[in-house]
Amino acid sequence: xxxxxxxxxxxxxxxxxxxxxxxxxxxxxxxxxxxxxxxxxxxxxxxxxxxxxxxxxxxxxxxxxxxxxxxxxxxxxxxxxxxxxxxxxxxxxxxxxxxxxxxxxxxxxxxxxxxxxxxxxxxxxxxxxxxxxxxxxxxxxxxxxxxxxxxxxxxxxxxxxxxxxx
Numbered sequence: 001x002x003x004x005x006x007x008x009x010x011x012x013x014x015x016x017x018x019x020x021x022x023x024x025x026x027x028x029x030x031x032x033x034x035x036x037x038x039x040x041x042x043x044x045x046x047x048x049x050x051x052x053x054x055x056x057x058x059x060x061x062x063x064x065x066x067x068x069x070x071x072x073x074x075x076x077x078x079x080x081x082x083x084x085x086x087x088x089x090x091x092x093x094x095x096x097x098x099x100x101x102x103x104x105x106x107x108x109x110x111x112x113x114x115x116x117x118x119x120x121x122x123x124x125x126x127x128x129x130x131x132x133x134x135x136x137x138x139x140x141x142x143x144x145x146x147x148x149x150x151x152x153x154x155x156x157x158x159x160x161x162x163x164x165x166x
Contacts, residue, residue: 037062044075044095046102058103065103065161069116070095071153085125088154093133096157105161110139116156120145126155 041049042058049056059066072081072088075095081087097107117126123143131138139159149156 042103044098044102046104058099060103060163063163064111065100065105065159065163067096067099067103067159067161069114069156069158070099071149071151071156073151073153083152083154085122085154086129089126089129092153092155092157093129096159097133100159100161103161104163104165106164107133108136109162109164111160111162112139113141113157113159115141115143116146116149117143118146118149118154122154 038061040060041053041056042060043049043053044057046058049058055068057068057070070092072091073079081091096110096113100107100110115126115130117123126143
């Protein structure tokens with residue numbers, strides 16, 4: 001068999017496998033869309049969120065929890081919280097834990113966290129508290145510095161988690 005014939009044969013096989021893969025993806029997407037469950041919007045206690053809420057703290061859909069950004073003042077907008085990164089991180093992580101558990105997850109079922117810091121210089125201080133919430137290793141995470149956060153929070157965190165219990 002010549003090298004040209006081998007290349008032609010290989011490219012035809014590659015096209016065939018690509019077509020089979022695309023067809024199976026299209027087929028599984030269509031069946032997944034028809035099996036999609038309802039979107040549940042929950043409050044901090046895991047009860048249905050009011051339909052008039054500006055945003056929803058927890059969304060549950062198809063076994064995945066979506067937790068909205070939590071700042072140090074998210075649950076108590078008028079609370080007096082010392083402007084110290086350790087205190088803010090603890091408050092935020094406690095909010096995240098409450099919401100994940102309200103939706104049927106655990107800290108171990110968190111898949112991804114996004115951390116927003118008002119000052120990148122607080123990175124080490126945030127990590128000192130953060131790691132205490134994940135003694136067996138944490139989820140994937142992105143950390144960025146931003147110009148400012150609502151409520152003068154020093155840190156805000158949102159996340160995605162798997163539902164592990166109903």
